[in-house]
Amino acid sequence: MPELPEVEITVRTLRPKVEGKELRALRVLDPKIPQVSPLLGLPAKVDGIFRGGKHIVFAFPKKLLVIHLRMSGRLAWDEGESVPKHTRLILEFPHGRVLFIDPRRLGTVEVMEEFSKELGPDALGDLSFLEEALRESKAPIKVWLLDQRNIAGLGNIYAAEALFLAGIDPRRPASSLGPAEIARLKQAIHQVLNEALAAMGTTLSDNAYLTPAGEIGDYQPRVYGKEGLPCPTCGTPIERVELGGRGTYFCPRCQR
Ligand SMILES: [Zn+2]
Known part of the structure; x- marks a missing residue:
């Protein structure tokens, strides 16, 4: 399962690709993933992308799109057209796409008002607690x-x-x-x-x-x-x- 470093690298790599860019559409390819597009009010600009524990958070002006990779999920940046095997979700930007590829289909996608997962202090932060x-x-x-x-x-x-x-x-x-x-x-x-x-x-x-x-x-x-x-x-x-x-x-x- 991807842990803090893998999620952090994913966020850092995607940041220059998506921050300040407009998400045009979001295509759900797996019925296990909820239809989140209407909740996000697309198209919408990505204000930022950050990590909360092992969650990946895309921040939009009014909502957050929260992805957890679980066992086998990963996000890929792609500028092509074809859809790789096990792609469950596609975030479409004018200049490329973020693919959520997840063979075991255990990863989760949700829309939240604010990031409110029940998490302890971050393992990279101050550990004096x-x-x-x-x-x-x-x-x-x-x-x-x-x-x-x-x-x-x-x-x-x-x-x-x-x-x-x-x-x-x-x-x-x-x-x-x-x-x-x-x-x-x-x-x-x-x-x-x-x-x-x-x-x-x-x-x-x-x-x-x-x-x-x-x-x-x-x-x-x-x-x-x-x-x-x-x-x-x-x-x-x-x-x-x-x-x-x-x-x-x-x-x-x-x-x-
Ligand atoms: Zn030893």
Whole structure:
């Protein structure tokens, strides 16, 4: 699933293409997507595009168009005419199109008056709230980090990577983390997200992510998806456990 870095790269890449430009029409190609055009009052100028957690938000003068990519969705910028397979929605501009391509059809499209998703603080922002917030939860730290109401933007890949860098066992109750561990976790979250942004995100077979220009993301996970392979730090085989219904990868020696 695309996480904060992939969504942020998508927004940054599309910004110069769509900001201040007029959206002429919006074509819904999948009956699972609501007919949002009448709500937006097209044609209408795009005032801005921004990221809210893992949501992509197109701001129009009166409404917001909010897209969540979920498991396999991506947005592509395209100046051609043909419609690629799995395209569910097309935003038509005078000079090109934004395609919403989503093989598993789990992504969502909605129109909102204001951005009002129930999201915790953004994972790229100030994380000083963690000391107090973690103290109040007995959930495994990995499960806690994935809950967007606690902290917005992390998913299965970067939560695992951050916990590895911080040397914290993902099964530990959130409330058991000490001040030094929380300090390491805050630093590790920012490090993995910034590394992933610099690499244009992560492309794996299970997230099908490409930038809007069709490029792969080049972030190389240290532990995610590496079950049985040697830990990059100590050589111990990486283990996989299920936590909150999600596969979780960690080094049993480096993470305590
Ligand atoms: Zn290790």
